[in-house]
Amino acid sequence: MCIGSPDSVPPSDGHLFFDSVHPTELTHRILGKAIHEAISTADFDGDTVSIEDDLCPNTPFNGTVDENGCAASELDDDADGVFNDVDQCENTANDTDNIDESGCQTIIELADGEFQCDNGDIISQDSVNNGEQDCIDGSDETVSESHTKAGLPTIGIAGIFIAISGAIIATNHRIKE
Structure with a gap:
C-alpha cells in the first residue's frame, strides 16, 4: 500500500513512511539493531573477528587468522620463542637456550x-x-x-x-x- 491509496493513513508530520503500512517503531528497531551491531562489532584490522573477541587486534590487514584473530606471525604455540610462521619444528620443548632461529632444538x-x-x-x-x-x-x-x-x-x-x-x-x- 502506498500513500494515496484508500487504505493508507496520511503521515501526520509530512514524512513518507510514517503510516499504518510502514510502522515507525518496527523500522526504528530494525535499523537501530543493524547500526548497533555494525558499530559494536568493529574490526579495525580487517580479520573478520570483532574487537571484543580479537586476541591479536593488530594483525596485518586481510591476513589469514585463526578463530581468535591471530596470524601465524603472532603465535608461538610451542612457547619456544619462535613464531609459528617461521617455526620449522613444531612442538619443541620450551627450552629456549637450545632452540635455533627456525624453532628447532640444537x-x-x-x-x-x-x-x-x-x-x-x-x-x-x-x-x-x-x-x-x-x-x-x-x-x-x-x-x-x-x-x-x-x-x-x-x-x-x-x-x-x-x-x-x-x-x-x-x-x-x-x-x-
Missing part, C-alpha cells in the same frame, strides 16, 4: 641406533646413507662420516655432541649446524 638426545633428520624426524641409524631416502627432507642420504655416530670420540659424558666451529666431537646427540 641439542637432541638420541638413543643408541637413532639418527635425527634435518626436519626433526628420528629414524634408525641403519637408514643413514643406505641409498634410500628415509627422511622426508632427504637429509639421511647426505650425511658425511663425521656426522654419524660410528667412530666418533666421546668426551666423558657419554652421548653428548658438542659443536665447536661446526664440528661434532661426541656421540648419541646430533647438533644442527
Whole structure:
C-alpha cells in the first residue's frame, strides 16, 4: 500500500513512511539493531573477528587468522620463542637456550641406533646413507662420516655432541649446524 491509496493513513508530520503500512517503531528497531551491531562489532584490522573477541587486534590487514584473530606471525604455540610462521619444528620443548632461529632444538638426545633428520624426524641409524631416502627432507642420504655416530670420540659424558666451529666431537646427540 502506498500513500494515496484508500487504505493508507496520511503521515501526520509530512514524512513518507510514517503510516499504518510502514510502522515507525518496527523500522526504528530494525535499523537501530543493524547500526548497533555494525558499530559494536568493529574490526579495525580487517580479520573478520570483532574487537571484543580479537586476541591479536593488530594483525596485518586481510591476513589469514585463526578463530581468535591471530596470524601465524603472532603465535608461538610451542612457547619456544619462535613464531609459528617461521617455526620449522613444531612442538619443541620450551627450552629456549637450545632452540635455533627456525624453532628447532640444537641439542637432541638420541638413543643408541637413532639418527635425527634435518626436519626433526628420528629414524634408525641403519637408514643413514643406505641409498634410500628415509627422511622426508632427504637429509639421511647426505650425511658425511663425521656426522654419524660410528667412530666418533666421546668426551666423558657419554652421548653428548658438542659443536665447536661446526664440528661434532661426541656421540648419541646430533647438533644442527
